Structures are given as structure tokens and as C-alpha cells.
Amino acid sequence: MTIDTKTLALKGGHPIRETRLPLNSPYLDDEDERSVSSTIRSGWIVGDGPKCKEFEEAFAEYLGVKYALLTTSCTSALHLAFLALGFSDGQAIIPDYTFTSTGLAPLLTGMTVKLCDVEFDTANIDTHLIESLITDKTRAIVPVDYAGHPCHIDKINALAKKHNLVVVHDSAQSCGSKFQGKYVGRQALVSCFSFHATKNLVTGEGGCMVTNDEELARKAYIIRDKGTNKREKLLAKGNIGYFEYQSIGNSYVQSNILGALALSQLKKLDRMNAIRRQHAEYLNEGLKHVDGIQLPIVKEYAESNWAIYAIRVMGASVIEVRDAIRAEGIECNTHYHPLHINAYYRAMANYQENDFPVSNQVYQSLLRLPMYPQLTHTDLDETIAAVTKVMQAFHQ
Numbered sequence: 001m002t003i004d005t006k007t008l009a010l011k012g013g014h015p016i017r018e019t020r021l022p023l024n025s026p027y028l029d030d031e032d033e034r035s036v037s038s039t040i041r042s043g044w045i046v047g048d049g050p051k052c053k054e055f056e057e058a059f060a061e062y063l064g065v066k067y068a069l070l071t072t073s074c075t076s077a078l079h080l081a082f083l084a085l086g087f088s089d090g091q092a093i094i095p096d097y098t099f100t101s102t103g104l105a106p107l108l109t110g111m112t113v114k115l116c117d118v119e120f121d122t123a124n125i126d127t128h129l130i131e132s133l134i135t136d137k138t139r140a141i142v143p144v145d146y147a148g149h150p151c152h153i154d155k156i157n158a159l160a161k162k163h164n165l166v167v168v169h170d171s172a173q174s175c176g177s178k179f180q181g182k183y184v185g186r187q188a189l190v191s192c193f194s195f196h197a198t199k200n201l202v203t204g205e206g207g208c209m210v211t212n213d214e215e216l217a218r219k220a221y222i223i224r225d226k227g228t229n230k231r232e233k234l235l236a237k238g239n240i241g242y243f244e245y246q247s248i249g250n251s252y253v254q255s256n257i258l259g260a261l262a263l264s265q266l267k268k269l270d271r272m273n274a275i276r277r278q279h280a281e282y283l284n285e286g287l288k289h290v291d292g293i294q295l296p297i298v299k300e301y302a303e304s305n306w307a308i309y310a311i312r313v314m315g316a317s318v319i320e321v322r323d324a325i326r327a328e329g330i331e332c333n334t335h336y337h338p339l340h341i342n343a344y345y346r347a348m349a350n351y352q353e354n355d356f357p358v359s360n361q362v363y364q365s366l367l368r369l370p371m372y373p374q375l376t377h378t379d380l381d382e383t384i385a386a387v388t389k390v391m392q393a394f395h396q
Contacts, residue, residue: 086219
């Protein structure tokens, strides 16, 4: 492809692409539509219906865990996990570079959070820093798999075991990723996934908590359905419909309509992730000689689902580069503002702007490019051309 490097579209030149290429696009096909339509026609659309239970069984089998609880979001799944764990005080260690849901879950149960810096290359929590943050108040570690790249969960589990802590794995972005050859979700005491419209397995809004711990799952089932033992009674033989209010709870059960969609999506998850992986390899090959960027990496212990394809912009303003690439017709964006520079978290410990230097560096350099199964080779070529054109202009 011939690249006009003389004039950026932002400066009045001709753009690489005439119509905007979206950053995200959910992969939904005819089978998804049939599954949803069939469930609607059945009339069974309330929460925790038969399609929800079918998905939970299939997802648990897929991951290799005993229990999967479908929820309304990953945020609710994380909150459900902390409610079931029974924490009402103490502290959770979380990465500074993450979405607020990672912190909200422990905070909503009465805990406090302590922020930890991250690795530059993966944007995951820096395992070398965690132990120095552990005190007698620490109860949990909540690592995140940024962009679907698994964190070093075995090292985190070892620290948790040493200090008698629990690990709640925020796996929002890593559905279908693998750690040391095994699907993410089976390594920690409890893991939570997102099925948001921007994720790899899509229900629009949705999530799931998974665990191998029978008692934790039993408590979570009750809390998820308004503190009732409704599920247990409905599954019991000879049940006459009576159930008890046994604890506090919330309404985190998912609609049977979206349970059907989740089940349909799960059947093609590995295929969709394989396409994303091919896209990532194609982008890496096309961008490897472009000056001024650092390509995403995959550590030797990991297999990423490529929920996000994010480069690092070096030696230039990531905002200026973002705007220039957008002008070329390719949607792209930065990502999280580190928690410590947001007012709510900053006030917790009087955090200063430079307290987490690597997190700041990620924030100031990370740029997400389009990544989803429907991308064509033309889309990928135009993305490569736009990034190349812009970076050449910035490094002349």
C-alpha cells in the first residue's frame, strides 16, 4: 500500500480511510439472534432461568471449575464475591491502572483499598511490589488481566498463601485467555468475568463469578438472589415453592434472554479469540518497523485472548498521535486514568500525582487500536498505514 506521508489528514491532507473504522464492534451472528428469539418466544425471560443455568454449567466445564454464577455485570460479580467472602473491614491491594470496579467491590463491603504500581509492558500489577504493601490490615489481593493478558497469578497466589490472604481475580478482560496452558478462571479462589459489549464474549451487559469453593458458591447463590435460598428450593425434589430470606443480598441474577445469548457466544468463543490472535499477529508484523511505538507483548507463561490491542507511543504526545490517527479514519483511544489521580481514590491516602510512575507512564503512552473478529485485511492494512503515516510525520 502506498502511504502519503507528506500531509496528515489533521493538517488538511487526504485521509487513509474515508469512513471511520470503529474501535470496538460486538460479534453477533444469526445463531445469537435465533437463541435470543427462541428464548423470548418461550416466555421464560426472568432471571436465573434454564438458559442461565445451561450457560453456567457449560462455562464451568469450559474453564474447568465447579461453580459459575451468571450476573448482571463483572462489577456485580466482584461485589458478589466480596459479599460472599464476608469481609466488612480490612484492606484489599489492587492495581493503580484499572477500571474503578476493581476497587468498588471491596469498598462496597466496608473495606479500604491500597493501590499498587503496574508493569509497563503488560499494564498488570507488579508482583515485585505487592509484598511491601501487605500489612496486618490486608485481607485480599485483586489482580487484573489488562487487555486479556493474564497476570502472574501463581506468584500472587504464593504471596496470598504466605500471608493468609485471598485472591479475587478480576478477569473481566481475559475470557478465553490461558495461564500456563490452562484457561484463566481456575487459578484463584474466585475469578470474575465481564460480558460487556466491548468484551470477547458479549451479552451487552453481563458477567460471571466462578470458583471451586463449595461454601463460597453456596453463600453467593443466596446473596445473588436477594438473600433467598430460592435456587436451592427450586432445584429440590418435591419443592412446593416456599423459600426463605436467609441473608442480606442484591438482585444480581441475569435475564434468561441474556443467558441464552451468553450460551450462544460461548460456543464460538475460542474461534473468535483465534481470529483476534491472527489479527494481532498481522498488526505486529505490519507495525514492527515503525519508529516511535512499542508493540504489545505476550509473556511466555500467557496466551492472550487479545481483548485489546494496545501499542505504546514513545517520544510523542499520545493525545496528539491519537487525534492524528483518528483524522486518518481509524478510531483509536487512550484508556484508564490511573486511580490515584481520580478525586475519590486520591483522597483516600492523599496520593500525589507522581506516586505511581509506571502507571502514569502507561497512561501517558498507551493507545488502543481497533480489535475484533470482523476486521478485514483491508481494515488491518489501513490501520497499519494510518499508524505508520502518523508516526513518520511525528518523527521527521
